Amino acid sequence: MSNPFPAALAPAPGRAGGLRSITIPRGRIEPETGLLDYVVRNDAHTWIRRGGGLVAFGEVTRFTTSGPDRFAEAQRWWRSELESAEVINGLSVPGTGLVAFGSFAFSKTSRHPSRLIVPEIIIGCRDGQSWLTYITDDADAELSAEAAEAVLAAYLEEVDPARAPHPEDRLAAGVLTEEQYLEAVAGGVRRIQAGELSKVVLARDVVAELGSPVATAQVLRELAVRYEDCWTYSVDGLIGSTPEMLIKVEDSTAQARVLAGTLDRAGAPADDPGYAERVLAGSAKQLHEHSIAIDSLTRQLEPFTDSMTSHSEPFVLQLPNVWHLASDVRARLTRDGGGEVPTSLALVEALHPTAAVCGTPTTVAGALIRELEHLERGPYAGPVGWIDAEGNGEWGIALRGAVIESSTRVRLYAGCGIVEGSQPQAELAETWSKFRPMIEALGLSH
Numbered sequence: 058m059s060n061p062f063p064a065a066l067a068p069a070p071g072r073a074g075g076l077r078s079i080t081i082p083r084g085r086i087e088p089e090t091g092l093l094d095y096v097v098r099n100d101a102h103t104w105i106r107r108g109g110g111l112v113a114f115g116e117v118t119r120f121t122t123s124g125p126d127r128f129a130e131a132q133r134w135w136r137s138e139l140e141s142a143e144v145i146n147g148l149s150v151p152g153t154g155l156v157a158f159g160s161f162a163f164s165k166t167s168r169h170p171s172r173l174i175v176p177e178i179i180i181g182c183r184d185g186q187s188w189l190t191y192i193t194d195d196a197d198a199e200l201s202a203e204a205a206e207a208v209l210a211a212y213l214e215e216v217d218p219a220r221a222p223h224p225e226d227r228l229a230a231g232v233l234t235e236e237q238y239l240e241a242v243a244g245g246v247r248r249i250q251a252g253e254l255s256k257v258v259l260a261r262d263v264v265a266e267l268g269s270p271v272a273t274a275q276v277l278r279e280l281a282v283r284y285e286d287c288w289t290y291s292v293d294g295l296i297g298s299t300p301e302m303l304i305k306v307e308d309s310t311a312q313a314r315v316l317a318g319t320l321d322r323a324g325a326p327a328d329d330p331g332y333a334e335r336v337l338a339g340s341a342k343q344l345h346e347h348s349i350a351i352d353s354l355t356r357q358l359e360p361f362t363d364s365m366t367s368h369s370e371p372f373v374l375q376l377p378n379v380w381h382l383a384s385d386v387r388a389r390l391t392r393d394g395g396g397e398v399p400t401s402l403a404l405v406e407a408l409h410p411t412a413a414v415c416g417t418p419t420t421v422a423g424a425l426i427r428e429l430e431h432l433e434r435g436p437y438a439g440p441v442g443w444i445d446a447e448g449n450g451e452w453g454i455a456l457r458g459a460v461i462e463s464s465t466r467v468r469l470y471a472g473c474g475i476v477e478g479s480q481p482q483a484e485l486a487e488t489w490s491k492f493r494p495m496i497e498a499l500g501l502s503h
């Protein structure tokens with residue numbers, strides 16, 4: 058694919074030289090451990106699934122922004138960085154060459170900074186084949202395999218220790234108490250019954266107060282091993298393992314995984330193989346909740362595509378903590394007059410927020426979330442992922458995750474889709490099932 062960012066823009070302010078990068082192939086990585094051997098520093102940026110993906114260290118430059126134009130502004134910045142970049146990359150694989158990791162606030166009214174970060178070194182792996190990308194803005198730096206390996210070796214010299222549970226570790230209430238969350242859900246159901254909207258997603262937080270500093274790398278390794286069907290992310294203090302792919306772009310193909318409809322696996326009968334299928338896929342309430350989410354995604358994606366396929370019925374996705382109703386969507390992206398397809402970030406802008414994390418209609422649901430939730434979602438339920446110079450990228454929805462607020466304070470988030478038939482107690486219980494991956498990876502219990 059040629060450069061999808063053709064417009065010439067001025068170099069990014071405050072930077073003397075442009076970005077320079079070299080990508081070198083590095084042979085096979087063991088599928089069992091994959092990239093996890095590199096997740097040894099708490100400051101790693103990660104995007105990992107089934108041993109493949111990207112692990113990165115350091116930071117060459119970043120862009121921060123907020124507000125309704127945060128996606129467009131981030132795209133403009135990325136484009137301007139690419140305009141002045143020098144890139145040595147013999148591999149035509151998505152995720153090679155220049156890459157920025159990103160995390161965006163859920164809300165256009167949030168003051169939480171959305172960000173794109175260009176790391177200094179990236180180890181990438183796809184189908185067992187790995188590569189190394191070294192990025193610098195030093196005009197005099199040597200771009201060679203030796204230089205890249207030396208930079209990586211320097212990062213790997215300093216690894217962060219694992220952590221044992223501490224007697225003072227505890228889970229504290231977040232902004233809303235459980236009782237207040239029950240009231241919020243009941244309020245949401247009433248508004249749906251009154252005909253104002255058909256679905257709203259209401260979230261809450263809990264806070265992990267730790268007796269010793271959080272071991273982020275250890276948490277990420279545990280999430281990645283346990284939740285191998287999810288995408289384990291870490292971007293600037295936002296960590297988690299999401300089962301939901303907002304949009305993945307590879308050349309002219311886009312893919313999404315839409316989830317809505319949840320069944321807790323804790324307490325499910327072990328000797329009943331048809332249980333999830335019957336209780337989840339057989340529930341009119343869950344199917345209704347799911348159909349709203351899949352409709353919103355396909356409606357927003359459709360204008361960018363020549364063709365689109367998805368399952369006619371959702372399938373049951375089994376994760377260690379829950380079952381979900383899931384639909385995979387695959388689309389061929391439409392080329393514009395110049396032969397370019399939209400970048401992954403352009404699609405993120407068009408798709409976010411989906412009904413899986415906001416509701417339907419979007420504006421009514423967004424206003425009701427602000428009214429009932431009393432929570433600054435920050436990056437929770439916002440897009441998290443990466444983009445490369447071709448516009449390829451993977452952007453998950455930042456679910457089943459947490460924000461590291463300090464070395465001993467981690468805020469966890471979870472939400473539930475509320476529809477007409479929702480029961481507040483059941484939704485509260487569902488939030489606990491969604492907190493569980495992070496609670497366990499942090500070494501806590503509930």
Ligand SMILES: C=C(O[C@H]1C=CC=C(C(=O)O)[C@@H]1O)C(=O)O
Nearest residue numbers: 316317318319413471472473474
């Ligand atoms: C909002 C969350 O999950 C969404 C994604 C999958 C299933 C959902 C549900 O069944 O309610 C939610 O829509 C969350 O994990 O915080």
